[in-house]
Amino acid sequence: MSISNLGPKISRKKSVVLLLPVLLVITLLLTGCGADLTVDTSVNEKGAGQRAFHIYVSQSDLEQVSGGEPALTQALKAAMPQVLTMSSSADESGVQYTFTMDFKNIDELKQKSAQILGFEPQIRFTRQGSPFAREYVLEEDTDMNAYFQWAIDAAKPLVSSENQSSMVETVSNKVLLPGWSDFSSTNTSAWSAASTKSNPVKRVEVETAVSESSPARTVTVVVNQDTVKAIDQEEKNLIPRFLKEKTKVTKIKTEQQNGTVRYTFTLEGNSPAELAKKCDAIFGAGAFTYDPVEPSSFFRLYNRYHFADRYDFTSWLGASIEEPLKYVARFNGPMVDAMGTEVNGGAKELKMEAPSGYVNAEAYVKELSWVGLAALAVLVLLVLGIVIVLVIYYRRNPEKVKGYAQGVLGQVAGPKSPYACPSCGTPFNPGDKFCSKCGADIGNRCPQCGLPNKPGDKFCYACGTRLVEALEQADGSLLSSETGQMVAAAEDDAEH
DSSP states (O other), X not given: OOHHHHHXXXXXXXXXXXXXXXXXXXXXXXXXXXXXXXXXXXXOTTSOEEEEEEEEEEHHHHTTBTTHHHHHHHHHHHHOXXXXXXXXXEETTEEEEEEEEEESXXXXXXXXHHHHHSSOOOEEEEEESOTTEEEEEEEEOSOGGGGGHHHHHHHGGGBOGGGGGGSEEEEEEEEEOSSBOOEEESOOSSEEEEEEEEOOBXXXXXXXXXXXXXXXXXXXXXXXXHHHHHHHTTSTTHHHHHHHHHHOOSOOEEEEETTEEEEEEEEEOSSHHHHHHHHHHHHOSOEEEEEESSOOOTTOSEEEEEEEEEEESSGGGTSOBSSOEEEEEEOSSOEEOTTSOBOGGGOOEEEEEETTSEEEEEEEEEEEOHHHHHHHHHHHHHXXXXXXXXXXXXXXXXXXXXXXXXXXXXXXXXXXXXXXOTTTOOBOOTTOOBXXXXXXXOOOBOTTTOOBOOTTXXXXXXXXXXXXXXXXXXXXOEEXXXXXOBOOOOOOGGGO
């Protein structure tokens, strides 16, 4: 065959190759591409929501339907399951049918889906994690094509037999869950959609009573009231229930304060090691120790301890924390340095803030030992015994006690004046027996110090010496009531 004869054959082959794509396009335009099917499911925090089934038919596909859009709409409406509500919208490009059903919970979704499918599907909705970082998961094992079988069966009589095999072009599945969710897939069987909803915590407060025998830790989670309302949309009192399950405590104290809700729980232990074990179970691996620095000794008045506390007090909540963590550790004695010298003025509290939530606290503390406590107890009992003895003695001998008290006060303050009236304080000359101003008897002088006292005083106001109580005899002389001896000659009142 000559080369000149090959030219027309090659040209005919090129024409055939170019014609094939054109014929394919024309065929698609004439036969249509099939409907686009979509299952759109939205579920809220409580498990309630809506499921919508969308059927989009292009204008070219409607041309392959006998009777067009009116006939297709009538057929779908007649075959639609009773649990569905139908709506449609059309434009020059085609028509979209939407069939919706609402459900109050997942069980109701299963029941209504069974009326569409003819069997109950396997649908699971789980909520897990912290209320402050809640994870929602929706799973289903059903082939989503099955949800449209009733619509395909209704439209088949309106489509020619050669086009019935291509009635469906695509099937897609979309899910909207609380929080961030953008699940969309063409995998129509055994699918799973998940989302996480974050609710911030305002602040966490930690107070620890440090002790070798009975340490206790109080943790308060502070949440804005608006955040609490958002969390309660899923379940009322979800936060305290979560805290109880997480901490294993029986009581969560709840109180409202300044636009916030405070949730407080307390962890207790019989030793630092026991409290550390409870903290590890909640906050993750950390350290809480309170160990003596020196070996125990019966004769030591004070014991020194080394305190360490290292925990992340916020990560267990799984949420963002708006404010720095507030931390306080309280001790039974003053903080000291490694040598035992008091620091921070002998403060018994260690305070700090932790923006990240992680606390790395360390201190040395000085506490009274058992010997010191016993010595303090003995001292208190001794003082108390002395007070009791003095009270009993005063009740039995009030005048003596008053005299002793006057003597002590006199020695401390000193006498007002050796030559002053004990009644009004007016100075007088030695030898005067009566005050020139008030007429008081100033002759009642102390036999010990010689200072004058008020008439009737039984004890010297200056030195406390007991004054002689004189009794006047019938002849006018004075006789001591204690010794029975003569005291002084009686003064003749007439002279005055």
